[in-house]
Amino acid sequence: MSSISSTANFFDRPETKLLVPPLNFAMVTSGIYRSGHPLPINFPFLEKLKLKSIIYLGEHDLRTVNVEWASRNGIKIFHFRMENCKLPFVENDPEAIAAALQVVVDSRNFPVLMHSNKGKHRVGVLVGAMRKLLQKWSFASIFDEYGQFAAGKEDSDIEFIEIFNADLQYDPKYAPSWLR
Amino acid sequence: MSSISSTANFFDRPETKLLVPPLNFAMVTSGIYRSGHPLPINFPFLEKLKLKSIIYLGEHDLRTVNVEWASRNGIKIFHFRMENCKLPFVENDPEAIAAALQVVVDSRNFPVLMHSNKGKHRVGVLVGAMRKLLQKWSFASIFDEYGQFAAGKEDSDIEFIEIFNADLQYDPKYAPSWLR
Secondary structure (H helix, E strand, O other): OOOOOOHHHHHHOOOOOOEOOOOOOEEEEOOEEEEOOOOHHHHHHHHOOOOOEEEEEOOOOOOHHHHHHHHHOOOEEEEEOOOOOEOOOEOOOHHHHHHHHHHHOOHHHOOEEEEOOOOOOHHHHHHHHHHHHOOOEOHHHHHHHHHHHHOOOOOOHHHHHHHOOOOOOOOHHHOOOOOO | OOOOOOHHHHHHOOOOOOEOOOOOOEEEEOOEEEEOOOOHHHHHHHHOOOOOEEEEEOOOOOOHHHHHHHHHOOOEEEEEOOOOOEOOOEOOOHHHHHHHHHHHOOHHHOOEEEEOOOOOOHHHHHHHHHHHHOOOEOHHHHHHHHHHHHOOOOOOHHHHHHHOOOOOOOOHHHOOOOOO
16 A cells, blocks of 8 residues: 655646646747746646647756656757856856747747746747747837746846847748748 | 828838737737737737637727728627726626637637737636636636736736636537647
């Protein structure tokens, strides 16, 4: 007789029908989702999205449980090492952002989940850069959206988005429909 | 020679390439967007979404300019009269929410934009009801999402979402892929 359930079993109980999206989960545009770092409790929800790939912006390795889950589900992981911006010592890394955008201009990677740890700052910068460079949103709209998730701790992220530029290569055959 | 441009011409200048989404615009899930009341400045952005319909939760008639724009673009408007919740005098109207959800369980209406005036409270209640009833999200996730847009002025909206229930009819043939 076992009296202690593992965390996984606890959340997998068939009578628990609720789905739990990751922290700060949202749909960005067709084919793209954003969030904080997924936990095992979020896996049943994420499996419904039928993800083809994950973009992770983080300085550490992904948790083993996430890597194994992605592998089981045929999800390709693009990990771009990027520290959280901490001025004046750590700045946002334009190369990591450009590399992540390069994944995003190829719809064969869709649906893709882009996540950082909290889903606020690094992923907010990535979404902002995408809105500006690929979708030509106005800055007012970009900053509004950034602020909905970042809630006051902007540091220099919005300045970064405003000046960010990158020379992205893409095959028009596989370009997302929302690319302008 | 004309020295005064109309508002429409001003925003239509070809050198102004930026797109301006409506206030509090976001993608809810495949086929569904949310926002505040669109203004003419937002029309070029909205036209890219190729909307089939609009759900408007508001107590007043839609602005004529919006009705004409929708008609020109073949967009069907579903207007459900609903006042903003002002306790203790005005409560959220479960019938309006249920009627709006009825539009949402038929993917032939997609892509659909659901909007109120600010895109915070009424549309937040509609999205919350949808997350709960149709997508089986956990309450924690629903309230998080509601709060991202409503920013502190919740009144009794989240309690409404928690107790809301409706008997929705739908044809499985036209059910959205995310319906559980």
